[in-house]
Amino acid sequence: MNREEYYDQIYKAIKREEREEFRDLFLKLHERDQVEVFHLLYPEKKVKITEFLMPVEFAELFDDMDFDDQLAAFYYLPSTYLQNVFSFIADDNVVQFISQLDEEKRQQALDIMKPEDLQAIESLLKQKLGTAGALMTTELIRVTTEDTADDVIADMRLIGAQAETIYYIYVVNPSNQLTGVLSLRDLLLSPGDTKVKEIMNTQTIYVSQEMDQEDVARIIQEYDLLAVPVVNDDNILLGIVTVDDVLDVIHDEMTEDFHRFGGISSIDEEEGPEGETILQMTRKRLPWIIILIFLGLISANLISAFEDTLAQVVALAAFMPIILDSAGNVGTQSLAVSVRRLTLNEENEESFWKMLGKEFGSGVLIGLASAITIGVLSYFLYGSVTLSIIIGSALLMTLSLSTVIGSVVPTLFDKVGIDPAVASGPFITTINDTFALVVYFSLATYFIHHL
Template identity: 55%
Template sequence: MELKVDKQAYYEDIYKAVKRKDRELFRSLFLKLHGNDQVEVFYELYPENKAKITELLSPEEFAEIFDVMEFSQQEETYTVMPDSYMKEVFSYVSDDNLVNFLKSLEEDKAKEIISKMNLEDRTIIESLLKHTEETAGSIMTTELVKVSIHDKPNEVIETMRRVGRQAELIYYIYVVDDNGRLDGVLSLRDLILAPPGEEIQAIMNSQTVSVTTDTDQEEVAGLIQEYDLLAVPVVDANNVLVGLVTVDDVMDVIEQEATEDFYKMGGIAGEVDDSGEGTETTVLGMTKARLPWIVILLFMGLISANLINAFEETLAKVVQLAVFIPILTDTAGNVGTQALAVSVRRLTIDEEGEGFWSLFFKELGVGMIMGLVSSLVIASIAFVLFRSTHLSIVVGAALLFTVSLSTIVGYTVPVIFNKFNIDPAVASGPFITTINDMLALFSYFSIATLLLEKIFAGI
């Protein structure tokens, strides 16, 4: 929200109203702010003034602010606000947001909060917490508008007036049969334009896109994106409507999954929280997240070292070969990482179209073209430096072979991982780079050894 007056001066007026407990002035100023600005104002209050909010805002009003807070802000809020007030606030906080908050807390503290809730709220939250992590059930809300197939439009409107404030989304009205099974969906527009006396089942859309409670959250995100939905209903094994996942939850999922893939491609282990940040923030925790891959790659690096040692005789005779080792290994790693990024993106978004072999040969073609251009460049440089045609041929041929093969490795390894139900992002950049380094060194020294006598005579 862009304020038409000086923002800081406006905030100062609010702070003064809080300090004086001027409820009327505070509400006239504060409630005009956008939700994010309300969070900012509240967060900047001194702890003793934060507690005064209980006399200025109702629990329902404050729940809307709590809904848009970051976890760290929610945690601090819970510690400074009275338990009795927060108990009422939690009755109005969206189910999915409250579940995320509780999951982020230490287990003992979460149980303590749940124990203080009223029975109805506690039952709902405990049932949501039982769902498997990263499924539709774990991120859904039960606060929605559902009506009977026998209702009339006027009755549905009356239902919306009664329960609409508690629902997270009112743009979709879900239609259920007498047993609570999902039968169709009705948009707010269809409802407004419907003839007053017609039953809902005659105007609803019965071809409803839905997911089950155990559907993976990435698949849910894909469906909402594919069908341009604001929300998708969640049903149980008997098709009974139990909740819905909204687009804002999906955006959080996309951010979280993208961050996890980014960490994995960087060779960083560990979890990502609902804010998209790594859960390990201490020096020891951050080290623990990165160290396993470094140790694994260290042992893989020993293979590269042994390759060089195996070709020690070749290197001893033509020491100029050592000049081009960093160039070959760096190029192999860079090309493999590029192909890895393309492959992981294709697998992550489940892109349809060309098959594996079609894209395989396309990647091979790209690799050969890049390799040919790169080999001509490096061969020219080698000739200028050492005036050896044979050395230039060896370096150029090795780079052509390395770049072509590195592209294929970067593309196929994630696909192979995916076939074995391993997250393709685990085929991280450092992992692919190390493999391609070994291939580059092996091909380089193999070609050099075959042409050793000619190289030695030409230098």
């Protein structure tokens, strides 16, 4: 049967309250498909899930849900059931869910937790948002240097199910300070009586709890890690950040950067279960629009300053949109390349000047091709060689300069400690429009007597 028919069999099993049939059908599905089944259930049917799935089974489902489905589960499932579910979910995932709730719902979630779970969750909630401390989980396997391989394997059998990952085992001293890391591969390939200190790796990559989450993601990517330990200033092991958490960070940071590229500001308020409200959407977009209005006044005043030139040769106005749009588009392309280099931490003085030279060379070639195209087109439309030279020269100079501006501005932002993504497309476009108008009308004014 196809997926729709299979889902229909599951829904009928819920309706008939046939637990075993439901479990037989539901647990054969991939976890992502299980999430979809839960998502499609009516609210009154969502409640019945507690009769068919054990808390540990639903915990795995909860981990794969997006926030909207997690919120639905929080609304509709009994608190006693959720209390057990939260016990089986990794601490960092619980914190991620709770941090998105409003103050009232957040307190409700904390109130239903078991005391032993609550302590770890509250500790993580106190960490500064956007840092390794807020991203980490405290559920990991710790061993000492004097433990043997058999001792570690025995511990893993006891507590491994509660750990976020078992591929790395972390070695600490009696003060809980990080001294090394042991891979599961080395552990399994070593004789049972081998001590941990003989097979552990002491060249451990770790991060501080205050490190920015983007830097944590970069370290995990650079060293090809599945997890990285988090320590405080005294080198005490606090937790680990896993690669799946890093993927979420990369997704969130990319979304934020795309918003900034589009001139959309971030706000601290979280979206509700139905997405952004009209007010939230407006608050994100309005600040940049207001700023760009004032910047646009500069362009307006420039046009006013060259009013006499424009009045004498009205044909100049016909090509203004082409020159302005081309300058903005080329500048935005250079901006994207520059921000990517900064984000990947590939920027240094040598690479900057090399990149700037390439961008300028590319701008010249693009400008030359565009100038020839628009020059020929304007000649056929107006029959003026001088007008064609003015328009073509202006486009050549503008596009060459726009690539430089699109590369330099985000680098300057980064140097003064401002996120380079703030140098968004609209911002670069406005700057390039101003330069384009100055170049265009200056050339037109200079050659006006030949028109």
